Amino acid sequence: MQLTLEQVRKQFQECGLKFTSQRYAIYRALAGSKEHPSVEDLYSTVKKAHPTLSMNTVYNTLESLQAIGIASEISLWHDKARFDANQAPHHHLVCLRCKKIEDLYDDTLDSLALSPKAKQRYRIIGHRIEFHGYCSDCKAKINKHKKRR
Amino acid sequence: MQLTLEQVRKQFQECGLKFTSQRYAIYRALAGSKEHPSVEDLYSTVKKAHPTLSMNTVYNTLESLQAIGIASEISLWHDKARFDANQAPHHHLVCLRCKKIEDLYDDTLDSLALSPKAKQRYRIIGHRIEFHGYCSDCKAKINKHKKRR
DNA sequence: TCCTATTTAGTAATAATTACTATTTACCAT
DNA sequence: ATGGTAAATAGTAATTATTACTAAATAGGA
Structure with missing residues (x-):
């Protein structure tokens, strides 16, 4: 489910970022792929229509796309x-801020039932759950920051 | 919960790998850490007691430790x-074999309840579950391989 | 204790990412 | 519509993580 050109433009501009054809092309390539592409993958794809494209722009654009949440x-x-x-x-x-990784033990999470159709697709050996958030230290720092302004 | 020296030695030898002081030291450093250390982290730690240690050995040992399942x-x-x-x-x-990543949609997995004590530790934004296993292509190839010998 | 295949250490090569700079461009103010 | 300006791009160089290679050292069986 891709966003339209106008929707993407709006997202960029609302965040004070410029909307460029490269940025849109990279977004389209990413949103149009089911392969969870790497930087290199996107570069190769978009390069066809934008021969002067540089890797740098792909890296930069991926950061922006994440910053604006798309x-x-x-x-x-x-x-x-x-x-x-x-x-x-x-x-x-x-922790999304300091990148710390802490263990979490929780029996109820160890046994997740997978839907039958997923089981058909894959022979599952195990699973691991990543919870994303902010650790106690960073939680505190973020609140302080918010209050300050 | 670290394995003892004898347990580690046994694991190595049962897999036909040699047991060396470097390998044990690296295992100890890894098992003794709660930081989910990187190669560099382990290198720095173990280097103190093994000044001639090389990065290569750390990479090599980490592969071995994974191969023997510890x-x-x-x-x-x-x-x-x-x-x-x-x-x-x-x-x-x-897919653990071909490294392919496929999407899985499953409503029941989207809402996982986290234990209260975990919620206290972290402000959770979201979570993502990684199922590890073998895709249909690789599943088939592995079976063929097993039958052959 | 000796032999040999494996492992190690050290260096070199490769690959992914980041940094830097001159040129170009989006977009705001006129 | 035009011009000015700050941001983005392209190109190159630098850095960092990983892999490859080779001679010397060593674990573990004979």
Whole structure:
């Protein structure tokens, strides 16, 4: 369900960002894909219609799209690999501000029933739930910031 | 809950891998941390006791620890950032073999109740569930492989 | 204790991301 | 509609994470 050109333009302008043909083309390429594309994927696709496109613009645009809330990065921890020796079932609380990852133990979350049609598609080995939010430290800092202005 | 030296040694040897002091030290550093450390984090920590340690060994050891099943990478998609313009609530099926990511829509998964004590710790904005398994293509290939031997 | 295949350390190569700068452009004020 | 200006783009360079390669060291069986 893509947004129209006018809707995208509006989103950019309401956030004080400029609306450019590159930005729109990148949005279209992303919204039109079911592959959860990488930066490189989007670059290759959009380059066909915008031969002078630079990687930089793709990176920049993806940040803007996230800032205005019409796209998101699904690989939250992509910057570097992160490991865990804890093999017991557990889930994670991820702080969107400081990137801290904390463990969450909750039996009721360990056994999620998957719909039959999903089970047909995939042979599921396990699952992990990422809760996104703000840790106690960052919660406090954000409130302070809000009150100040 | 760390494994003892003898337990770790046994795990390595049962898989035909050699047990080395570096490997044990890296396991201990990982199992002793609550920070979900990166390769660099582990390198810095273990370097103190093993001054000649190389990054390579850390990478290598982390692969081995995963192979023998006493550690896991929690950042499944860390290799490159992946994006999505779909802002509707949904979850992901990740194929452990071909790394494909497919969307999963399931209303019952969209509203997970978090325990009160977790809510106190974090202000949660949302959550996303990653199901890990094998897609239909890879499922078939794995079965074929099993039958062959 | 010796042998050998594996592992390690060190360096080099590759890939993803970020930083920097001159040029271009969107869009506001005129 | 035009011009001015701050922001965006393109291109290149720098940085960072990861992988590849090789000689030296070592675990663990004979």
